[in-house]
Amino acid sequence: MAGTATSTPEYAIEVNDVTMIFNMASEQLNNLKEYFIKIMRHELFFSEFRALKHISFKVRRGEVVGLVGTNGSGKSTMLKIIAGVLEASEGECIVRGNIAPLIELGAGFDMELTARENIYLNGALLGYTKQFIDDHFDEIVEFAELRDFVDMPLKNYSSGMVARIAFAIATVTEPDILIVDETLSVGDVFFQQKCEDRIQHFIKNGDVTVLFVSHSIEQVERICQRAIWIEKGDLRMDGPVAEVCEAYRGQFG
Numbered sequence: 001m002a003g004t005a006t007s008t009p010e011y012a013i014e015v016n017d018v019t020m021i022f023n024m025a026s027e028q029l030n031n032l033k034e035y036f037i038k039i040m041r042h043e044l045f046f047s048e049f050r051a052l053k054h055i056s057f058k059v060r061r062g063e064v065v066g067l068v069g070t071n072g073s074g075k076s077t078m079l080k081i082i083a084g085v086l087e088a089s090e091g092e093c094i095v096r097g098n099i100a101p102l103i104e105l106g107a108g109f110d111m112e113l114t115a116r117e118n119i120y121l122n123g124a125l126l127g128y129t130k131q132f133i134d135d136h137f138d139e140i141v142e143f144a145e146l147r148d149f150v151d152m153p154l155k156n157y158s159s160g161m162v163a164r165i166a167f168a169i170a171t172v173t174e175p176d177i178l179i180v181d182e183t184l185s186v187g188d189v190f191f192q193q194k195c196e197d198r199i200q201h202f203i204k205n206g207d208v209t210v211l212f213v214s215h216s217i218e219q220v221e222r223i224c225q226r227a228i229w230i231e232k233g234d235l236r237m238d239g240p241v242a243e244v245c246e247a248y249r250g251q252f253g
């Protein structure tokens, strides 16, 4: 269960005994018709897959926490539950403040529309008013460095270009909580640096809480103070970034 709270105690995020269960179909079906036929004939079976098992942790306001773990260990699932995109099967997640979720980039975009139209659409989804977007439109486009492409449909953009627009919109104001899931990996190295600088600016100048997933342990060590290691759905370690990254490297490096 994801929830928000209006009081502002020291924790921005509280994850309490969260378990996430996915139902996996016994076979891959191509369409709904096949699905219904199999169901009617009792030929389709489901098995439970526990992507997260009894995870608990708290993040203080202003803390910068990295999530590490090998592929499929449950990091993105954890971020999606915190962002309210997925509902936990068991346990609860309390979030205090507004979240800028940089996960599944482009999910709020309509690929048939232009970048200009998508800035307004995505901005509205993030809760910005039209006036606010009018006032910040140039700033968003400047940051994304896509001025020449602003009236081009998004379907013609590369994934890196979509990431630029998404990052620029989501960070045009300082959020209370910034959730970054591999967003930076699709951009080129120059844009990655620019995004990292903006995140660092938020960290230094405010009390933004950051949850950060990256496969680059160096990047996690550079940006975060604390790291949480999730492995095969279990919380393996939670502590100072250097210690957790060293242990993780020791096992997988």
Ligand SMILES: Nc1ncnc2c1ncn2[C@@H]1O[C@H](COP(=O)(O)OP(=O)(O)OP(=O)(O)O)[C@@H](O)[C@H]1O
Pocket (backbone or CB within 6 Å): 022, 023, 024, 049, 051, 069, 070, 071, 072, 073, 074, 075, 076, 077, 078
């Ligand atoms: N919607 C879903 N339905 C079924 N299984 C899912 C779903 N989403 C994720 N999973 C499974 O849950 C597990 C955890 O996935 P998740 O994407 O959270 O891992 P991750 O640690 O972010 O991986 P990566 O580092 O590769 O991005 C994986 O085994 C994945 O296949």
